[in-house]
Amino acid sequence: MTYIAKPRLHHPTLETNKVGYTRRDYEGKISTLCAGCGHDSISAAIIQACWELDIEPHRVAKLSGIGCSSKTPDYFLGASHGFNTVHGRMPSVLTGANLANRDLLYLGVSGDGDSASIGLGQFAHAMRRGVRMAYIVENNGVYGLTKGQFSATADSGSKSKKGVVNSDSPVDLVGLALQLGATYVGRGFSGNKAQLVPLIKGAMTHGGAAFIDVISPCVAFNNHPGSTKSYDYVREHNEAVSRIDFITPRSEISAEYAPGEVVDVLQHDGSLLRLRSLHPDYDPTDRHAAMSYMQEHQARGEVVTGLLYVDPLATDLHTALNTSEQPLNSMGAAQLCPGAGVLEKLNASLR
Amino acid sequence: MSMKRIEAVNDFVIKFANVNGSGSASANELFAKAILRMGVPVSPRNIFPSNIQGLPTWYEVRVCEQGWLGRRGGIDMMVAMNPQTWDADLAEIEPGGYLFYDSTRPLPPSKFRDDIQVIGMPLTEICNAVYSDARQRQLFKNIVYVGALSVLLEIDAAAIEKLFGEQYRGKEKLLASNVQALNLGRDFAKEHLKAPLGIRVRRSDKVGHSIFVDGNSAAALGCVYGGATVCAWYPITPSSSVAEAFQKYCGKFRVDPASGQNHFAIVQAEDEIASIGMVVGAGWNGARAFTATSGPGVSLMTEFIGLAYFAEIPVTIINVQRGGPSTGMPTRTQQADIISCAYASHGDTKHVLLFPQDPRECFDHSAAALDLADRLQTPVFVMTDLDIGMNQRLCEPFEWDEDRQYDRGKVMTAEELEAGKDFGRYKDVDGDGIPWRTLPGTHPTKGSYFTRGTTRDAYARYSERGPDYIYNVERLLLKFKTAATLVPQPVVRPAASRTPHGVIYFGSTTPAMQEALEVLTAAGIPLDAMRLRAFPFPDSVARFIDEHEAVFVVEQNRDAQMRSLLVNELGIDPARLIPVLHFDGTPITARFITRAITEHVRGGPEGLVGGRPAAVLPAIEVPGAEVAK
Numbered sequence: 001m002t003y004i005a006k007p008r009l010h011h012p013t014l015e016t017n018k019v020g021y022t023r024r025d026y027e028g029k030i031s032t033l034c035a036g037c038g039h040d041s042i043s044a045a046i047i048q049a050c051w052e053l054d055i056e057p058h059r060v061a062k063l064s065g066i067g068c069s070s071k072t073p074d075y076f077l078g079a080s081h082g083f084n085t086v087h088g089r090m091p092s093v094l095t096g097a098n099l100a101n102r103d104l105l106y107l108g109v110s111g112d113g114d115s116a117s118i119g120l121g122q123f124a125h126a127m128r129r130g131v132r133m134a135y136i137v138e139n140n141g142v143y144g145l146t147k148g149q150f151s152a153t154a155d156s157g158s159k160s161k162k163g164v165v166n167s168d169s170p171v172d173l174v175g176l177a178l179q180l181g182a183t184y185v186g187r188g189f190s191g192n193k194a195q196l197v198p199l200i201k202g203a204m205t206h207g208g209a210a211f212i213d214v215i216s217p218c219v220a221f222n223n224h225p226g227s228t229k230s231y232d233y234v235r236e237h238n239e240a241v242s243r244i245d246f247i248t249p250r251s252e253i254s255a256e257y258a259p260g261e262v263v264d265v266l267q268h269d270g271s272l273l274r275l276r277s278l279h280p281d282y283d284p285t286d287r288h289a290a291m292s293y294m295q296e297h298q299a300r301g302e303v304v305t306g307l308l309y310v311d312p313l314a315t316d317l318h319t320a321l322n323t324s325e326q327p328l329n330s331m332g333a334a335q336l337c338p339g340a341g342v343l344e345k346l347n348a349s350l351r
Numbered sequence: 352m353s354m355k356r357i358e359a360v361n362d363f364v365i366k367f368a369n370v371n372g373s374g375s376a377s378a379n380e381l382f383a384k385a386i387l388r389m390g391v392p393v394s395p396r397n398i399f400p401s402n403i404q405g406l407p408t409w410y411e412v413r414v415c416e417q418g419w420l421g422r423r424g425g426i427d428m429m430v431a432m433n434p435q436t437w438d439a440d441l442a443e444i445e446p447g448g449y450l451f452y453d454s455t456r457p458l459p460p461s462k463f464r465d466d467i468q469v470i471g472m473p474l475t476e477i478c479n480a481v482y483s484d485a486r487q488r489q490l491f492k493n494i495v496y497v498g499a500l501s502v503l504l505e506i507d508a509a510a511i512e513k514l515f516g517e518q519y520r521g522k523e524k525l526l527a528s529n530v531q532a533l534n535l536g537r538d539f540a541k542e543h544l545k546a547p548l549g550i551r552v553r554r555s556d557k558v559g560h561s562i563f564v565d566g567n568s569a570a571a572l573g574c575v576y577g578g579a580t581v582c583a584w585y586p587i588t589p590s591s592s593v594a595e596a597f598q599k600y601c602g603k604f605r606v607d608p609a610s611g612q613n614h615f616a617i618v619q620a621e622d623e624i625a626s627i628g629m630v631v632g633a634g635w636n637g638a639r640a641f642t643a644t645s646g647p648g649v650s651l652m653t654e655f656i657g658l659a660y661f662a663e664i665p666v667t668i669i670n671v672q673r674g675g676p677s678t679g680m681p682t683r684t685q686q687a688d689i690i691s692c693a694y695a696s697h698g699d700t701k702h703v704l705l706f707p708q709d710p711r712e713c714f715d716h717s718a719a720a721l722d723l724a725d726r727l728q729t730p731v732f733v734m735t736d737l738d739i740g741m742n743q744r745l746c747e748p749f750e751w752d753e754d755r756q757y758d759r760g761k762v763m764t765a766e767e768l769e770a771g772k773d774f775g776r777y778k779d780v781d782g783d784g785i786p787w788r789t790l791p792g793t794h795p796t797k798g799s800y801f802t803r804g805t806t807r808d809a810y811a812r813y814s815e816r817g818p819d820y821i822y823n824v825e826r827l828l829l830k831f832k833t834a835a836t837l838v839p840q841p842v843v844r845p846a847a848s849r850t851p852h853g854v855i856y857f858g859s860t861t862p863a864m865q866e867a868l869e870v871l872t873a874a875g876i877p878l879d880a881m882r883l884r885a886f887p888f889p890d891s892v893a894r895f896i897d898e899h900e901a902v903f904v905v906e907q908n909r910d911a912q913m914r915s916l917l918v919n920e921l922g923i924d925p926a927r928l929i930p931v932l933h934f935d936g937t938p939i940t941a942r943f944i945t946r947a948i949t950e951h952v953r954g955g956p957e958g959l960v961g962g963r964p965a966a967v968l969p970a971i972e973v974p975g976a977e978v979a980k
Contacts, residue, residue, distance in 0.1 A: 081791035096632025
């Protein structure tokens with residue numbers, strides 16, 4: 001926990017991005033999470049990603065459920081509207097918000113208890129519907145705020161701080177997201193910012209439902225030997241499928257790669273995800289291959305990370321619903337009310 | 352037969368006993384509409400099982416020139432088309448009443464009564480002779496009996512043919528075959544049956560400009576007119592047709608002609624929790640949003656309803672009430688969610704409820720609810736029920752003032768923020784308890800805040816300080832007081848002469864109550880009547896109760912929920928509020944109210960058992976009824 005208030009003043013020489021904001025403009029309130037919490041690293045990665053993407057902070061709506069992870073939206077993007085909803089129900093609130101105004105960018109932050117236990121249903125259905133959002137689960141395998149109970153993502157056989165061994169099978173959110181039709185699926189590690197920032201950038205610019213499972217060790221309750229969500233365990237077992245460079249339409253592509261080393265994925269907004277393959281033959285645009293790759297490697301105890309699947313031509317719920325380009329929340333009676341004349345005709349048809 | 356037969360022109364009740372899924376619904380509706388076209392008011396009611404095919408279903412039509420639209424009770428004529436329910440159906444017929452049945456298969460005399468008129472017609476035989484297709488035989492049988500009834504009851508055949516013409520415009524083959532079936536029935540009746548009966552229809556002029564529509568369609572239309580753009584719902588009887596009608600009307604009126612794109616978004620959610628979550632999200636983000644549900648759905652929604660109350664987010668919920676508790680009676684009517692909606696969710700909560708009396712008010716109140724939700728930044732319930740929602744009802748035509756603007760409430764704009772207007776999300780700056788809000792994305796640096804269900808100070812900053820909490824929840828109480836001045840006000844109908852007795856009623860009880868008031872007045876029991884249209888109760892409600900020695904509270908639930916709400920919210924002495932309770936799942940009748948009030952006034956409180964007259968109708972056994980959800 002940080003006890004010292006952040007200074008309000010910005011250093012005059014701080015670098016600004018293309019929309020005129022410094023990195024500090026993307027910060028929020030001081031975190032009240034434990035010192036060393038993985039979630040704070042994720043907040044820092046979100047800040048970095050949004051600054052680098054030149055997103056105006058107020059054009060983002062950040063929503064969360066309940067729990068340690070769901071508190072974090074208060075700690076980044078202070079100029080954005082935030083909504084700490086009810087436990088496990090962020091996806092539905094975000095869906096409604098998105099329907100009301102399709103012009104904003106939606107960032108959903110949740111935890112493993114929030115999304116894999118109480119909110120598994122809402123997680124699944126938001127993925128199915130293709131709600132355009134960056135859905136980040138800060139996954140530590142335990143309930144932090146209620147002091148260390150296992151969550152549904154805890155691996156079978158992993159040991160709690162008190163020594164209890166978990167016998168239940170884990171819910172694999174990445175596997176579910178792939179199966180349920182998410183069009184951008186990644187896994188990150190809060191201890192690897194270099195990988196996480198471009199993963200988030202790709203998700204924020206994606207045209208459909210983007211899901212990132214971020215393993216984020218809980219220093220208070222799940223960072224001990226025997227845990228499969230500890231810093232040490234994840235570092236030892238991390239298997240990145242690729243390194244990602246996020247290239248905006250405006251930036252120049254300078255690096256040179258030999259053929260076969262890279263996969264370029266051009267997203268609908270013109271941004272380019274350049275994936276430097278670390279595993280030959282891994283095709284991140286093949287959903288089924290991604291699913292079997294994940295299962296094979298997870299069975300060996302590896303934590304597969306990176307951009308696992310992307311459909312660059314993804315569409316979203318608004319496309320399915322044929323919703324107007326103009327946000328629904330900006331329409332007035334002139335566009336919405338059929339008027340008295342129509343009502344007269346309706347009355348006549350009901351006699 | 353020598354018994355006295357019922358003689359009545361434009362004043363009788365006819366009930367159709369059918370098998371679900373046999374196509375009887377449209378034929379029966381045709382029958383009711385033909386009488387309406389003759390200028391005679393009717394009030395039909397579907398009494399249906401929680402089932403798609405095979406179980407019994409009834410359609411009860413009250414024909415009443417005087418215009419009473421409540422259920423009357425008692426059956427003058429039974430059209431018995433369902434062998435499963437024959438005995439119970441027969442038992443329901445008033446002495447001197449009429450039985451119309453399919454006489455193709457002979458029935459033993461023991462299956463009949465000797466105090467009713469029996470009219471047999473070999474419907475199956477007639478249809479089998481004319482139609483070869485099994486489905487046609489079944490469907491046209493319904494039209495054939497309508498044809499026969501039109502002769503027996505002197506219903507204008509031209510009116511029926513005109514209705515066919517409207518229904519099958521451009522489908523000449525269907526039109527011709529329906530007219531043929533109608534005439535098949537008419538010709539047989541003219542030739543073989545003794546017509547007309549003692550009950551019959553005579554052309555009148557009592558329908559006027561009224562419209563005939565179901566409350567769920569009307570509520571959906573109210574949401575279209577009221578500017579709802581987001582609808583999230585989960586199918587549940589008896590509310591599903593609200594969302595379906597919203598879809599239908601939006602398809603007609605809300606598609607941009609230039610782009611072909613929709614000015615609406617409808618999502619069938621995975622459950623009621625997600626439905627209300629989406630409505631909360633959309634309301635938070637400035638779109639008018641609603642859900643339609645029934646009791647079990649409200650139970651699931653309560654956590655979110657508490658969030659919307661505490662975080663102050665506009666939400667509109669159309670609750671088409673059905674029989675509870677639990678799955679209860681999914682296809683029967685009650686007004687039994689009053690308490691569960693008024694105080695939905697944990698902690699201290701209170702919610703705005705509107706009580707429409709008929710489809711016209713379903714339209715008005717749904718549009719009003721969207722305004723009120725935005726103005727008050729809180730959940731607003733439209734408390735309709737199955738009786739109003741799923742039955743077509745004669746009512747005043749819909750009206751809309753062309754100059755009406757939507758009341759979007761206190762939403763601070765980018766210009767106001769730029770001009771330096773102080774923004775405290777939960778601060779009462781106007782003295783009405785209603786704070787200002789901003790919508791996401793409004794201004795680059797001003798007006799953002801964090802919405803949460805946890806306690807916060809007037810500037811939306813997390814706080815667990817007692818004074819911050821108290822400021823907030825007391826302001827919510829003040830806001831609720833403001834709500835009492837904004838909601839539809841009660842309608843008072845004074846008695847012709849001074850009386851110590853008053854009666855309070857609301858919602859679908861209205862037509863039965865209006866009729867009961869006339870009967871009671873004629874019987875020397877005048878009553879001042881107040882129809883509640885909303886909760887919180889305006890001051891006029893307490894005054895009305897104060898002005899009377901005793902006030903009957905008529906409602907359709909076991910526990911006198913509205914009475915409890917009156918006692919609790921207004922501090923009324925419970926002894927002054929006399930419950931009149933009807934809760935068997937059928938719509939309340941004027942006969943029931945009249946009897947209950949008469950017994951009390953004439954006989955004192957011992958005339959009632961907890962407000963419930965001792966006589967209870969025998970139940971109708973329905974084997975194997977399935978569960979709807």
